Amino acid sequence: MSKSRTVSFAILGGFVGALVMGAIAYMMPVPMTGGAPFFVAAAMQMGVGSMSWVAGWMLHIITGLAAGAIFGALVASVSVLHLKNTGRALVLGGVAGVVVWVVFFLPMMAVLMPSLMGMGSMVGGSFVAHVIFGLVLGGVTSLAVPKSGSSYKCPACGATFATESELKEHGKNHMSATPQQFKCPACGASFASQQELMEHKAKAHPM
DSSP: OOHHHEEEEEEEEHHHHHHHHHHHTTTTTTTTTTOOHHHHHHHHHHTTGGGGHHHHHHHHHHHHHHHHHHHHHHHHHHHGGEEEEEEHHHHHHEEEHHIIIIIHHHHHHHHHHHGGGHHHHHHHHHHHHHHHHHHHHHHHHHHGGGOTOEEEEEEEOOEEEHHHHHHHHHHHHHHSSTTOOOOTTTTOEEEHHHHHHHHHHHHSOOO
């Protein structure tokens, strides 16, 4: 799985997730704001004035894009977080949504509108919205995962791997290998790759 491809899809996922969560936010407007969602209400508290709706949406979208970029970089770079299938991507995306809620949303709510922290419907609703954001993020990012049955093949020995990173890691073995590293135990002939040795054994030393 290419890192750049994964990050690109994750950024797209962050954007789409932000749009979906923004629509959900309209279903639970902040009291005393004329029906404004939280991110617009936050802009109002920042003193943006008549540009609160524009600034609020920009803040919301930028946060979604940033969360997507970070998510993509992590799942592409950390081996234990690699997205091997859609189910795993959804789970990790959901977790990412909760992390954004805890690390970013709740502190912002506590600072800008502390009175909302006592409203169970607002806290609970925001949690659900962030989980949905994470699921969308994970779902879109999973599109970067190679389709079932596809694989990355080593040109040196023919071995196949599920992800590009695994192939690159395997390739290090060939980089350190010297020419004619693979020796036939039966006759002592040497070959440049495991594949050539296997073909030799099949022809010269059939079982």
